[in-house]
Amino acid sequence: MEIRLKVNGRSYVFDVPPRMLLAHLLRDRLGIRSVRIGCDTGHCGACTVLLNGEPVKSCNVFAFMADGGEVVTLEGLNDRLAAALKRAFVEEHALQCGYCTSGMIVSLYGLLKDGRQTSEGEIRRAIRGNLCRCTGYTSIVRAAVRAQRYVSS
């Protein structure tokens, strides 16, 4: 079936099988590496992207369900908040193996994009669907707090 999709600012028309997942479309047709597969049950969040501005797990969305929509992946996040998040992740050493990192940043971007100050509890809630084995999460929470500070200053 034919779908229209905007991905990181560019418009595409795809012919996709009905059961194709958005995650596979992004990885296999567009070669987007930040979308990663870590589980097959929607738990790990390594494939998180923004769909029409909201974080979604792209393995939980059939490609056709995104028809007419706009997808933004880590590669497409280039504004001040994204820069603040990336810098804070590096400075807080909030990543090790890196497999979960793009999903984490996308989820946190979704939380922080309104510019509202958020609590540690809200940050943890926003990333509870993004699993990380390396860090124990605390450095990621610290990075989110630091990124907020960068954006609001």
Added chain:
Amino acid sequence: MRELWEVVNGQVEYIDDIRLPGETYLFVLRSPYPHAVVKAIAPPKRGLLFLTSKELTAYMPARDVEGVRHVARMPVLAVDRVKFVGQPVAAVLVEDKYEGEDVLDEAYVDYEPLPSISTIEQALRGDVIVHEGAPDNISVEDVVKGGDLDAFNKAEVVVESEVRQSRVVPNPLEPKGCVAYFDGEVLHMYVSTQAPFRVRQDVAEALGLPPERISVKAPRNVGGGFGNKVPAYPEYVIAAYASMRLRRPVKWIETRREHLNNPTHGRDLYSKVQIYARRDGKIIGIRGSIIVNIGAYNFTINTRAARFIASLLMAPYEIEAVDLRAVGVYTNLPPTGPYRGGGRPEAALIQEFAVERLAEELGLDPFEVRVKNAAGDGFKTPTGWQLGPYGGRALLARAAEVYRDVTKRYPNAGVGVAFFAEHVRVVPGESCRIRIEGCKVRVGLGGIGPHGQAHRTAFQVLASRLLGISQEDVVVELADTEASPWGVGSFGSRSLSAGAGALYDAVQKLMAKTRELGLQWPRDICRAEGLEVVGEYKGQDAFGGGVHIAVVELDPDTLRPEVKYYYAVDNVGNILLEDEVRAQIEGGIAQGVSQVFFEEAKYDSEGNPAFMTIADTGFPTAEDLRIDPHIDYVVIPSPNPGGFLGVGETGTTGGLAAAYIAVYKAMRKLGLSPRHKTPAV
């Protein structure tokens, strides 16, 4: 750190990002039964190639089998019988990866189910015999003893303690995977691995190929390992074989569902030990048994697990005697293997819980009991480990005030102390090749397989320092059997210690060679184009150590545990990347604590998994796991070149024991009976 910027900017390459033209995809049909006879296999109608053990009869190597009573190597594809749920039975190669699972569905296997077992107790009772050659289900049974065994007679008190440590799914966020391609001469393999040379050796042995004809490299990024990505797996062997048959690249990417029931799982052991002591708290020795459920086969180094744990027990204490039975039993579960810490956390938990119980029994302060018995630097344990400058007494001195403070500050909490000597596996060393190319120095450490430890940066910093050149002029090549002549791997907290030793040697040789050629280093670097040297290091294992203090409160109604405070002081040896040291320890602690609070791969008594998803295995989310440890350290240079130790596992070693004891004590404070197992709540 550039390495971290690359990740946040998405400049990464994990195994599934490697795409070779004409690649085909491997899918594996797995046993749904914990134990069954495979009566017949009907192939699917489609697919490029369908493999069973009829064509590919091969076995995975098992290491450290000397002195082992029975060895049952795991077949690459089941031969006549399956012995655990998830065991590979047949394989199919397909052109279109979206069709793989459909094609698998077309294959049909006729099984005749057999009785099966999953626990250590069932194995020892002999309810079911897993391998005919081992009628008591015992693969390995050894006595680990040393010191003056008569000393046990001097004891005034004997305190027994038992602990069950749960079976844990390693769950790196990136599952395993490989891409194999045979060019007619050489078998090229990209593998998401911690140890390329080990994978090469395993594949070579399984297929009967000379290792020189196999080249193994990890992609630039490996998405976590935790011990699970050290050996080769049956799927790698199948992919290698199929690529030779098809003369096309073959890719296998493990799904999470597969990972949950695939080798290797971690931990799964039972220990019952008796600590012998005087009434004043002076410890004399330890006796008892450590029994590891190694699963259905001898695979990777699971024959070593019980023996290694036994040898480490009580390491940081100046005791006189050790007498332990180390056993590995077969069950109908996936084979176990090293999991973050590979024996160190297990040993620390058994040992520290025993010391805690002793203090409790004698009514002594548990911290003081540790101080009283702490071995000085240079102590040689009754089992033969030379601790060297491990720093135990300095660590206890540093932690003493924190301990006094938290016991006052948190009267309702359980305060758990873990004191341990941390083993760093340097033996049998690493090699390093240095080559001058384009006015830059290429440093090859092919055995080092980073999977989240910023090793590329660490060796770049160290090499630039040793060579007196800028970091930009150093290119580090890791995890590639072509990058240096031989190597071992990144596990056992060894990468920096062993790798730096090889690098020091190579740098010395480079300097000697440039002098010989009349070149002035580094001024004449461009005139040294093409110069190549090989260094190696075959040093001794080293010990660091740590004291971890966990303060845990349990909600009286829900028993939900809360870490009120966590303090860790570790001897980390000389430091190269301070932020990385902290990050490794912090993450390691989280992984240890997580096992105490949440993690268990539960099976029923017949070996059927009671978990279907990563969440079911107790993998914590950011809302479950809230711990912000206070990381402290002491720096005592190790005897190895550069004075480095390793910090990949010390957090887990301390975290598992400290959190376990904290929960035990918190339950006691609430008047509840502790469970004597992980998860402890």
